[in-house]
Amino acid sequence: QTVVTQEPSFSVSPGGTVTLTCGLSSGSVSTTYYPSWYQQTPGQAPRTLIYSTNTRSSGVPDRFSGSILGNKAALTITGAQADDESDYYCVLYLGGGIWVFGGGTKLTVL
Amino acid sequence: EVQLVESGGGLVQPGGSLRLSCAASGFTFSNAWMSWVRQAPGKGLEWVGRIKSKTDGGTTDYAAPVKGRFTISRDDSENTLSLQMNSLKTEDTAVYYCTTVRGSNLQYFQHWGQGALVTVSS
Numbered sequence: 378q379t380v381v382t383q384e385p386s387f388s389v390s391p392g393g394t395v396t397l398t399c400g401l402s403s404g405s406v407s408t409t410y411y412p413s414w415y416q417q418t419p420g421q422a423p424r425t426l427i428y429s430t431n432t433r434s435s436g437v438p439d440r441f442s443g444s445i446l447g448n449k450a451a452l453t454i455t456g457a458q459a460d461d462e463s464d465y466y467c468v469l470y471l472g473g474g475i476w477v478f479g480g481g482t483k484l485t486v487l
Numbered sequence: 488e489v490q491l492v493e494s495g496g497g498l499v500q501p502g503g504s505l506r507l508s509c510a511a512s513g514f515t516f517s518n519a520w521m522s523w524v525r526q527a528p529g530k531g532l533e534w535v536g537r538i539k540s541k542t543d544g545g546t547t548d549y550a551a552p553v554k555g556r557f558t559i560s561r562d563d564s565e566n567t568l569s570l571q572m573n574s575l576k577t578e579d580t581a582v583y584y585c586t587t588v589r590g591s592n593l594q595y596f597q598h599w600g601q602g603a604l605v606t607v608s609s
């Protein structure tokens with residue numbers, strides 16, 4: 378069974394830069410997994426941030442960026458703001474009509 | 488503006504059935520691939536299943552935990568997506584989100600509804 382891994386939690390200072398990662402239990406993440414990223418605050422529906430590795434969804438500020446770093450997908454937030462404090466989820470497309478979400482990263486801005 | 492509005496959630500006993508609906512507007516529903524994603528209380532997101540547009544074959548795919556118990560269907564005349572859930576288990580308790588899917592060379596969940604809560608409990 379394929380497991381997508383994310384850091385359970387991370388903290389960043391206001392104005393700082395943080396990189397969250399998305400890996401595979403076995404193997405490397407590449408662009409062929411079409412990594413995408415979603416932001417969710419408590420009680421709200423997820424919001425699409427990044428798709429196809431590094432394309433920002435409409436209306437997403439350019440302080441959010443996506444990439445492949447080593448063998449993982451990555452979401453970098455540059456100049457973190459207080460309202461970036463959220464849960465962040467990545468999802469990978471495994472092919473054959475199957476997607477798997479990571480467990481999510483709880484980001485604290487303090 | 489794209490709108491996805493889920494309905495049909497509620498309390499059901501283990502072993503029971505429930506049908507969720509998602510009313511779509513603001514886009515050409517018949518051309519869209521659609522998906523369901525769920526979130527158990529205090530837990531992360533979990534992909535449930537996807538249905539392609541009829542133009543692309545209308546086929547469905549499901550996550551292993553729900554395969555054989557859940558069925559996704561669509562009514563393009565009513566712009567409605569449905570999720571029929573049978574043989575429900577307590578671990579199916581979750582908020583169920585309806586999403587649009589950009590397929591082909593994108594493969595991501597573009598728009599999300601606000602979710603419907605399903606509670607499976609005796």
